[in-house]
Amino acid sequence: MPTHTPPYHRQQGSVLLIGMIFLVVLMLGATTIMQSAVQDERITGNSKASTEAFFAAEAGYRSTINYLLPKSDPDDPDSEVDKEQANSRWKDIYAQVKTYDDIADWQEDGSIDLPQGLNPGQKIALSVAPVYETITDEDGVTITQRAANKIRFVSKGTDSSGRAERSIGFDLQGGGGAGLPPAPAAISCFGGDCIIRAGAANKAPISGVDHPLPSNPDCNGNNCRTEGDHDSENNVPAVYLSNFDDNDSKVEVQGNNGGGNNGGGNKVSFEGADRNEAERENFYQFIDDSGKTKADNGSIWGPADYDKSPKDTPLDSEYAGPNATLFKDIYAEAEGATSNFNDSLTVVNTNEFNGDIPIGDNHHGILIVEGKGANGTSNVLEAKGNGYFAGLIIIKDCNSLSFKGTPYIFGAVIVDATDCPDDYRPFVGTGNPEVLYSSEALDMAGSGISGGLNGDKIDWYEITGN
Known part of the structure; x- marks a missing residue:
């Protein structure tokens, strides 16, 4: 007499297979989510490091401006602004800058020592350079020469982890604010x-x-x-x-x-x-x-x-x-x-x-x-x-x-x-x-001329690709 296997006997193991498929899908989903979270964290970290480096570079910029800005005695609210000190600070830096008439000389040497007091602190590297400009002379010849009484500062900031660097360049021109322009002769x-x-x-x-x-x-x-x-x-x-x-x-x-x-x-x-x-x-x-x-x-x-x-x-x-x-x-x-x-x-x-x-x-x-x-x-x-x-x-x-x-x-x-x-x-x-x-x-x-930064800001920019 023929026998018949109950239907449920034919479905043995299917639940396990389906469960494994769901488990694989869940694992893939979890892995993707984890990878996305790690990537987001990395992006957030990089963005935070980049922002921190930018703020550090900006701190160098502000430190330079503050160094060159005429100030009164902080311990004496009634003291006058010391324009002579600010003028002297500008001249000390420019005295080194103006020695590089030719851009080739600067590229070969490129060494200008910052004065004491112009040190923004850790994670900030501040450098100084001449400003060169391209002009056309009377004969129509294009030449590059050092711009008079201008200084280029570059402030490079680094984040606390050392992963990111950002640089700010700013050009200043002297002759304003503190002191008179130089009189060439009597x-x-x-x-x-x-x-x-x-x-x-x-x-x-x-x-x-x-x-x-x-x-x-x-x-x-x-x-x-x-x-x-x-x-x-x-x-x-x-x-x-x-x-x-x-x-x-x-x-x-x-x-x-x-x-x-x-x-x-x-x-x-x-x-x-x-x-x-x-x-x-x-x-x-x-x-x-x-x-x-x-x-x-x-x-x-x-x-x-x-x-x-x-x-x-x-x-x-x-x-x-x-x-x-x-x-x-x-x-x-x-x-x-x-x-x-x-x-x-x-x-x-x-x-x-x-x-x-x-x-x-x-x-x-x-x-x-x-x-x-x-x-x-x-x-x-x-x-x-x-x-x-x-x-x-x-x-x-x-x-x-x-x-x-x-x-x-x-x-x-x-x-x-x-x-x-x-x-x-x-x-x-x-x-x-x-x-x-x-x-x-x-x-x-x-000293009778209104006080201000001895060096007007003529350009400010972020340096990329460094």
């Missing part, structure tokens, strides 16, 4: 031709030798004159002419002192750093005492004389015109200045000012003489007094100062001769000032 002329005439009162009435201010603030006449330090590292040329050319009669310097055009005496018209010794590292110690004319006076410099000098060539773009790069802060502040000679910054518009300029009344600060007539003509403004003025005088718009008496100017004079005639004379009249370069007077005048 009298400097940019943007056009100038005729500079020395007076006949004393020996070397135009002197690039560094002079201290008179000890008596109420002095008058020759009692105001001080002796300069012929060995000072601050010594500069007597005159700098950006259009100077030994063979160009349009740019002349007329010595009208004892041994000058009038002859007969042993006085010299000009003294200052000697361009004939410009290649010497200590060229400032060589003072010219013999030349009386444009051709043979070593203390009268032009751009070519800086080819051998350790100092930078002063440029028209830095000192002349409405967009003069080194004077933007001064001109910005001058927009709100008045003709009050008791202020640290005085602006005299020759179209609006009536009266004499009291240059010889022992004032201190910065004096800007500007303004043209309705028909574009320049003006002559009379200056009186037999005392002294301490600071910086800027003459613009082809104006001239006609002096009565013989006032002393301690500091420097910078003339913007843009669009002026070939025979332009910034000083005219029967009297002649004595312009005696004084770093003390210029420092005092610079």
